[in-house]
Amino acid sequence: MVPGALFQDAGAPPPPTWCIAQRRASLAQLQVALDWVCGPGQADCANIMAGQPCFLPDNSRGHASYAFNNYYLKNNKAYGSCNFSFLATVTTHDPTRREWSACIHGGIPSASIGAIDAIGYLELKLSGLRGRSRAEEAGLRFPTQVQMEALPVALEGRDCILHAQTGSGKTLAYMLPILSKISCQRSAVQAIVVVPTRELGIQVAQVARLLGGGVVLEETDEIDTTKRTSVSVMTLLDGGTSSRQKKWLRAAPPQLVIGTLFTVCRMIETGNLKLNAVSTIVVDEVDTAVHKGTQILVSNLLTKYSFAEKRQTIFASATVPQHNRFIHDCVQNKWTKPKIAHIYVRPEVKMPSNLSHRYVICGNEDKLSVLHATIMADAPKAAFVFANEQSEKGKREGLVPRTRAMLDFFEHKKEEMPESEASQWELLILEECMNIHARFANSRKLKDSKFLLFATDLAARGLDVPEVTHVYNLELPSSTVAYIHRAGRTARKPLEDEQCVVTTLARVAILALERQREEFHPSRAILHATAKWMPELDLKLAVLVRGGTSSSGSGVPAGEGANLRDGREKAGGGERGAKVEDDGRRGGTPFAVVVESSSLGWVDDPGAGALAFAGNDEDPSGARAGASKLTSSCPDDSATAASELDGVVGDDDLGLGGMGFGFGSPGRGTKRGCGGVRAVPPGAVLPDCAGTVLPDCPGAVLPDPGD
Numbered sequence: 195m196v197p198g199a200l201f202q203d204a205g206a207p208p209p210p211t212w213c214i215a216q217r218r219a220s221l222a223q224l225q226v227a228l229d230w231v232c233g234p235g236q237a238d239c240a241n242i243m244a245g246q247p248c249f250l251p252d253n254s255r256g257h258a259s260y261a262f263n264n265y266y267l268k269n270n271k272a273y274g275s276c277n278f279s280f281l282a283t284v285t286t287h288d289p290t291r292r293e294w295s296a297c298i299h300g301g302i303p304s305a306s307i308g309a310i311d312a313i314g315y316l317e318l319k320l321s322g323l324r325g326r327s328r329a330e331e332a333g334l335r336f337p338t339q340v341q342m343e344a345l346p347v348a349l350e351g352r353d354c355i356l357h358a359q360t361g362s363g364k365t366l367a368y369m370l371p372i373l374s375k376i377s378c379q380r381s382a383v384q385a386i387v388v389v390p391t392r393e394l395g396i397q398v399a400q401v402a403r404l405l406g407g408g409v410v411l412e413e414t415d416e417i418d419t420t421k422r423t424s425v426s427v428m429t430l431l432d433g434g435t436s437s438r439q440k441k442w443l444r445a446a447p448p449q450l451v452i453g454t455l456f457t458v459c460r461m462i463e464t465g466n467l468k469l470n471a472v473s474t475i476v477v478d479e480v481d482t483a484v485h486k487g488t489q490i491l492v493s494n495l496l497t498k499y500s501f502a503e504k505r506q507t508i509f510a511s512a513t514v515p516q517h518n519r520f521i522h523d524c525v526q527n528k529w530t531k532p533k534i535a536h537i538y539v540r541p542e543v544k545m546p547s548n549l550s551h552r553y554v555i556c557g558n559e560d561k562l563s564v565l566h567a568t569i570m571a572d573a574p575k576a577a578f579v580f581a582n583e584q585s586e587k588g589k590r591e592g593l594v595p596r597t598r599a600m601l602d603f604f605e606h607k608k609e610e611m612p613e614s615e616a617s618q619w620e621l622l623i624l625e626e627c628m629n630i631h632a633r634f635a636n637s638r639k640l641k642d643s644k645f646l647l648f649a650t651d652l653a654a655r656g657l658d659v660p661e662v663t664h665v666y667n668l669e670l671p672s673s674t675v676a677y678i679h680r681a682g683r684t685a686r687k688p689l690e691d692e693q694c695v696v697t698t699l700a701r702v703a704i705l706a707l708e709r710q711r712e713e714f715h716p717s718r719a720i721l722h723a724t725a726k727w728m729p730e731l732d733l734k735l736a737v738l739v740r741g742g743t744s745s746s747g748s749g750v751p752a753g754e755g756a757n758l759r760d761g762r763e764k765a766g767g768g769e770r771g772a773k774v775e776d777d778g779r780r781g782g783t784p785f786a787v788v789v790e791s792s793s794l795g796w797v798d799d800p801g802a803g804a805l806a807f808a809g810n811d812e813d814p815s816g817a818r819a820g821a822s823k824l825t826s827s828c829p830d831d832s833a834t835a836a837s838e839l840d841g842v843v844g845d846d847d848l849g850l851g852g853m854g855f856g857f858g859s860p861g862r863g864t865k866r867g868c869g870g871v872r873a874v875p876p877g878a879v880l881p882d883c884a885g886t887v888l889p890d891c892p893g894a895v896l897p898d899p900g901d
């Protein structure tokens with residue numbers, strides 16, 4: 195009997211199940227299992243061989259899932275046929291997991307044919323000028339999930355919202371339809387892409403030029419109309435439009451304009467940019483554009499300067515807070531046609547699954563040294579290190595912005611190092627107050643050096659540097675949305691499984707620490723909460739202390755003369771917790787508690803506050819407000835929700851007030867329909883759902899019947 199059949203209505207068909215690789219299985223383990231399944235196990239692995247329809251993307255997890263499922267089907271989903279030494283698991287959730295899903299379904303990626311056609315079509319249309327195909331140059335061999343879903347819709351000319359994880363390939367999902375429509379012979383602006391920052395504009399223009407073989411129209415170029423067999427691309431970016439560009443715009447308009455909202459609108463208002471031939475407008479990172487301050491510009495662009503019926507409108511972002519409301523507003527405001535497609539890819543997983551999250555809790559004055567130690571221990575090839583923007587008060591008082599403070603600290607440390615180590619990273623900075631030439635120079639270096647980039651949220655949107663494996667937050671960002679976009683600067687190879695880490699430093703109130711020196715164990719509060727509410731998380735906890743005796747291999751920093759102690763014990767009755775041997779702060783030495791988890795709890799609607807990063811360490815009240823919002827949106831559950839949340843996010847004495855770690859009962863909110871915490875790592879078993887097939891238990895993965 196299919197597990198959970200007892201829960202079905204008599205006569206109702208059992209829910210479909212698939213056998214997929216456990217997310218926590220290592221790639222080496224999966225390779226061994228794969229060898230067995232395709233060998234002695236006699237699964238039909240022909241389709242995942244090189245050159246066959248399910249070979250790409252060439253990664254162990256995708257291939258293992260294909261082979262496991264094939265074996266499972268071959269054995270008629272028999273009891274125990276999806277186990278493979280616990281490397282596989284049965285899921286009732288359609289494994290629309292990125293690129294290999296179509297193969298798991300039907301053996302051949304039929305769902306992607308539309309998208310492949312789109313890429314093929316473009317190659318035919320645009321590859322004439324250069325020897326190599328453009329798709330190949332861009333490393334595009336197989337469409338990502340959002341491209342598979344969006345391209346058939348967008349190529350039909352329908353208005354749509356592309357709503358998918360950071361790094362999932364949205365740029366191409368809107369750029370291919372744009373390029374496929376543009377007539378290269380016509381000298382008129384036919385499409386406009388609006389982006390929030392100069393840096394993102396430059397990047398998107400590079401993608402367009404690569405795929406469209408565009409003639410570069412920068413200040414240094416002469417107009418060459420003879421080259422107009424490829425798409426010409428012009429950037430109109432804040433702080434960078436010249437009189438020559440204006441002249442070109444009027445004399446020989448490019449076919450595609452990529453610009454920031456303010457500059458694009460100014461060029462339209464001044465008559466330099468004409469929209470009469472525009473057939474597509476894209477607003478990338480749309481949630482930044484529809485803020486109070488800029489909404490009027492968006493409205494002008496979409497309803498005053500051009501009209502929804504006469505063009506295709508595409509919005510894109512990894513975060514569209516209150517998306518139903520937003521869709522309603524789009525239609526009401528006539529920003530789009532009345533029918534708008536919402537391409538919402540894997541909404542239950544807000545972040546790439548190969549991204550893990552780590553929190554380092556340390557004293558405020560230790561932050562820079564703990565950050566430095568963490569980075570030295572991680573030794574990333576390239577990393578973004580974010581700090582919040584300086585407050586108005588800080589500016590008035592002439593304090594050094596945090597980005598600068600970090601840069602100075604690291605430069606100082608570099609001087610102390612032996613030459614060989616010192617040169618390992620180029621130290622870069624990117625923030626609003628820099629002049630545009632320095633910004634341009636630094637962002638260019640991101641592509642070809644081993645770097646640490648110290649940045650504000652200016653760099654949090656859209657920037658794509660695939661080599662970045664680590665992101666650090668000097669403090670909790672101001673909102674869940676900000677967290678998602680910062681974290682999204684890593685894990686940007688959509689068809690690969692490389693593990694990436696985002697590390698957030700959080701402050702502990704030193705006063706509380708001093709006062710309760712003997713009993714103070716910040717870790718205990720976290721442990722307690724974690725063991726109670728998220729026992730399924732594979733949690734590692736460790737303390738960084740100076741002068742300790744042992745160290746662990748968990749990848750936790752051991753710099754600053756500190757050694758790491760990492761002990762595990764049963765906590766809260768479960769196996770998952772960890773014991774902290776020492777609460778660390780001895781004689782003013784730096785300390786940090788490090789919490790690692792493979793997943794986060796997210797609220798459905800980040801705007802509703804709730805747990806995940808609702809506040810920050812300077813404003814704990816944010817977390818409280820979020821908590822009470824969640825509580826009020828869950829009337830059935832308000833009493834428990836309030837007290838449980840208070841235990842985690844409301845404890846100002848410990849200085850944990852604003853942290854909002856996303857601890858919460860994963861089953862609670864979703865099951866009761868109050869927009870609760872959702873993200874459960876694939877492979878985790880929800881306490882509420884274990885052993886059953888509950889279609890309304892999102893994210894739940896059943897234990898294998900053979901377990």
Ligand SMILES: Nc1ncnc2c1ncn2[C@@H]1O[C@H](COP(=O)(O)OP(=O)(O)OP(=O)(O)O)[C@@H](O)[C@H]1O
Pocket residue numbers: 332333334335336337338341358359360361362363364365366511512655656657658660682686687688689
């Ligand atoms: N089909 C594909 N095959 C391989 N790589 C791809 C494919 N599509 C996109 N990429 C690569 O994935 C990376 C991320 O793509 P992109 O910048 O479009 O993500 P995004 O969804 O716009 O992310 P964000 O929300 O952070 O802006 C880029 O390096 C891009 O070249």
